[in-house]
Amino acid sequence: MLKEFSKSILCIGAGYVGGPTMAMIAAKCPQYKITVVDIDRDRIHRWNSDSLPIFEPGLDKLIETARGRNLFFSTEIDVGIRDADIIFVAVNTPTKTFGQGAEKAADLQYLEKTSRQILAHSTSDKIIVEKSTVPVRTSNAMERILNGGKNNVRFDVLSNPEFLAEGTAIKDLENPDRVLIGSRETENGIKARKEIVDIYANWVPKEKILESNTWSAELSKLTANAFLAQRISSINAISALCEKTEADINEVAAAVGMDSRIGSKFLNASVGFGGSCFKKDILNLVYICQNYDLHEVADYWESVVKINEWQEKRFVRNMLSSMFNTIAGKKIVILGFAFKADTGDTRESPAMYIVRGLLEEHAQVVVCDPKALGNARNDLKDVPGDLLAFEEDPYEATEGAHAIAILTEWEEYKNLDYERLLSSMVHPSFVFDGRNILDHQRLFEMGFNVYSIGRSPLKHFR
Ligand code: UDX
Numbered sequence: 001m002l003k004e005f006s007k008s009i010l011c012i013g014a015g016y017v018g019g020p021t022m023a024m025i026a027a028k029c030p031q032y033k034i035t036v037v038d039i040d041r042d043r044i045h046r047w048n049s050d051s052l053p054i055f056e057p058g059l060d061k062l063i064e065t066a067r068g069r070n071l072f073f074s075t076e077i078d079v080g081i082r083d084a085d086i087i088f089v090a091v092n093t094p095t096k097t098f099g100q101g102a103e104k105a106a107d108l109q110y111l112e113k114t115s116r117q118i119l120a121h122s123t124s125d126k127i128i129v130e131k132s133t134v135p136v137r138t139s140n141a142m143e144r145i146l147n148g149g150k151n152n153v154r155f156d157v158l159s160n161p162e163f164l165a166e167g168t169a170i171k172d173l174e175n176p177d178r179v180l181i182g183s184r185e186t187e188n189g190i191k192a193r194k195e196i197v198d199i200y201a202n203w204v205p206k207e208k209i210l211e212s213n214t215w216s217a218e219l220s221k222l223t224a225n226a227f228l229a230q231r232i233s234s235i236n237a238i239s240a241l242c243e244k245t246e247a248d249i250n251e252v253a254a255a256v257g258m259d260s261r262i263g264s265k266f267l268n269a270s271v272g273f274g275g276s277c278f279k280k281d282i283l284n285l286v287y288i289c290q291n292y293d294l295h296e297v298a299d300y301w302e303s304v305v306k307i308n309e310w311q312e313k314r315f316v317r318n319m320l321s322s323m324f325n326t327i328a329g330k331k332i333v334i335l336g337f338a339f340k341a342d343t344g345d346t347r348e349s350p351a352m353y354i355v356r357g358l359l360e361e362h363a364q365v366v367v368c369d370p371k372a373l374g375n376a377r378n379d380l381k382d383v384p385g386d387l388l389a390f391e392e393d394p395y396e397a398t399e400g401a402h403a404i405a406i407l408t409e410w411e412e413y414k415n416l417d418y419e420r421l422l423s424s425m426v427h428p429s430f431v432f433d434g435r436n437i438l439d440h441q442r443l444f445e446m447g448f449n450v451y452s453i454g455r456s457p458l459k460h461f462r
Pocket of ligand 1: 162163164165166167225228232265266267268269270271272273274275276277278339340341
């Protein structure tokens with residue numbers, strides 16, 4: 001370790017979690033040397049350039065502050081392991097696509113490979129911190145691999161789940177609701193935990209740093225995401241009932257959210273939740289419960305994912321039925337492909353399922369998004385070019401269109417000149433607001449037929 005730094009920290013995995021988290025630690029703690037490594041050369045090259053591999057408000061400034069000072073990006077994983085005192089593991093743990101637990105269990109092969117690599121190149125004691133979301137008791141497996149070696153090196157394996165949300169990652173890291181650090185409750189475990197607490201204590205108030213046993217920390221992460229997703233499925237389930245009964249989901253959500261026990265956040269009815277975490281983590285929880293023969297618990301949580309899929313399908317069905325049961329050959333503009341605003345990420349985006357649903361009905365789809373078109377092109381690369389187009393400019397996209405569907409709540413889509421859009425569209429013209437972000441009454445008065453989530457449609461025909 002270089003003398004001028006008091007600690008050498010390595011992070012394996014330069015993705016959405018590893019990159020921003022390490023950038024924050026580096027910016028707040030100039031006394032530590034932080035190295036982020038990844039097998040993906042191109043990704044590391046981008047972290048070292050002006051075109052960062054992920055878009056996250058405020059990230060570029062953090063990187064500018066710390067890169068080259070005490071923050072380094074590299075592909076030299078083995079050297080990084082050898083030199084580190086503390087290793088954060090932030091590799092991806094996607095859902096398994098094969099064998100036992102396919103489509104539910106986490107695929108832990110990257111985590112296991114990483115553990116073996118750490119073992120192979122370590123020549124001094126290390127603290128290993130799991131950052132990736134993992135099934136409960138994964139750290140047990142890591143410990144077994146690591147401490148099964150013959151090189152007389154001690155490894156303490158801790159869990160420090162990441163709760164940041166994309167789009168607000170830097171804010172969440174700077175001012176987290178809590179930081180959770182779990183370890184074994186042995187003398188060494190508690191000592192290692194203290195070292196990680198000390199890192200965060202550089203900028204996080206002590207009362208927000210929670211300590212627990214390892215398994216509680218691992219399970220808390222899955223549970224937090226399951227609860228958040230459950231709120232969305234709950235409000236979305238009620239949105240369907242609102243559409244049948246003339247109740248208004250915004251009014252219901254406002255009334256329900258004012259109960260301080262419930263709270264008003266995360267109650268926006270939508271076309272569905274997306275993102276890399278919710279579905280994966282819930283299915284993971286479902287799989288664990290099934291393994292412990294807790295089938296009722298598994299079914300309970302699985303229904304959160306089922307309602308979400310139903311909400312996406314329902315949206316396509318509503319578009320089809322409101323456009324006179326045929327959308328074949330009709331041009332439909334999708335405004336927003338990212339799974340939420342302020343990110344270019346499209347993983348598990350409801351937009352993907354909706355676009356595919358529309359294509360199955362032979363619609364002509366044009367996808368617009370200010371940040372996610374690159375990912376959208378990649379996600380839909382199997383679709384023939386004559387059925388699907390990509391366009392950054394909503395005004396260009398909408399020329400001759402029958403319908404607009406808002407699928408991401410981008411601020412700029414709230415402020416488009418809808419009169420202008422309407423004037424270039426085929427009539428009757430439709431807006432499907434999958435995020436309830438527009439002024440529906442105004443659009444209706446302008447001449448649009450307006451369909452939203454959880455509110456009665458406003459239409460100019462019976
Ligand atoms: C989530 C968790 O918030 C975070 O703590 C965890 O670490 C990772 O997973 P993220 O996937 O970045 O973060 O997105 P989040 O802001 O939670 O939104 C998830 C999805 O739910 C998005 O598609 C969003 O549009 C949708 N959503 C959110 C709603 O439909 N309605 C809401 O009220 C809130």
